[in-house]
Every structure is written in C-alpha cells, then in structure tokens.
Amino acid sequence: MTANNTLEKKQGEEHVKRPPNKFLCYRSETLENEFKGVKVQMKLFSRTIGQRWNAMSKEAQAPYAKRAEQLRKEHAEKYPDYKYNPKRGQKTKQRAADEQLTGGVQAPRKQGRRRVRFPSGTSQDVSNSHKVAAVRTAARSRRAAKASNTYALH
Secondary structure, X not given: OOHHHXXXXXXXXXXXXXXXXXXXXXXXXXXXXXXXOOOOOHHHHHHHHHHHHXXXXXHHHHHHHXXXXXXXXXXXXXXXXXXXXOOOOOOOHHHHHHHHHHOOOOOOOOOOEEEEEOOXXXXXXXXXXXXXXXXXXXXXXXXXXXXXXXXXXO
C-alpha cells in the first residue's frame, strides 16, 4: 500500500474515535480548567495528571466514571455499528519512508537495559543477555523472603 492509497482511504471514510474512558475525561477537564491559555509541556502534564489520578480515591473518580459511561452511551447511539478494531503492526510514515530509502535494511537495534529490583531494596541494571537470569534470581529471592515472612513491600 503506497502513501497515496492510505491518504485516499482516510479521505474517503471518516475515522471514528473511541469513546473516552474515565481517566481521559479527567485529563481533558483538568487541561481545560487548570491550564486554559497556558502553554503546557504535554510530557510533564501527562505525568503529573497520571500521578494525581492514581492518588485519587474511588469516590473522587466516580464523577468521571459517570461521565465516561454517559459518553460511551452517546457514542453507541451515534455509531451503532462501531467496533474497536486496533491496527496493530502498521508502519509509521517515517518508518515506511526509511525502508523505501534503505531498501528494507534496518540498522541493528541497541541492546536495552532493564532494572531489576530485589526484595532487599537494592536494584541492578542488567543487559538483555543477563536479564532472564537476573529476573529469575530476583523472583527466587522474593519467594524465599516471602516464605520466611520477612518480605516487605517497597
């Protein structure tokens, strides 16, 4: 499928967005009320809002749940045949353009690192090659600590 075909498809049919969930209702209301007319760094805003949401009680979240349910019902009435169908594995425009330039050859990916946390409170950075062993060791030590009733949540 070429870039022109995707543009034609998008212009020909209207994309129906999913109805917002309770967190998205909270996020949009907060953005409108607290940050109206303010230039906001979305990365920082999203992190802050996520932390606030997780700290809220279920009672405080209830109005947003009601609003989300109301919007879900309105969405179902407006689009009765709507079914969420995620498009997994589609290439981004940039990635498709890069593959076209390089002939499909991709640069090797960097080896990632993962932080493994042990029950003692210590943590360790491990590379992909050592990840499995470190995770098993951490799980084994957690099970041992739990069995001896010295397991503490951190």
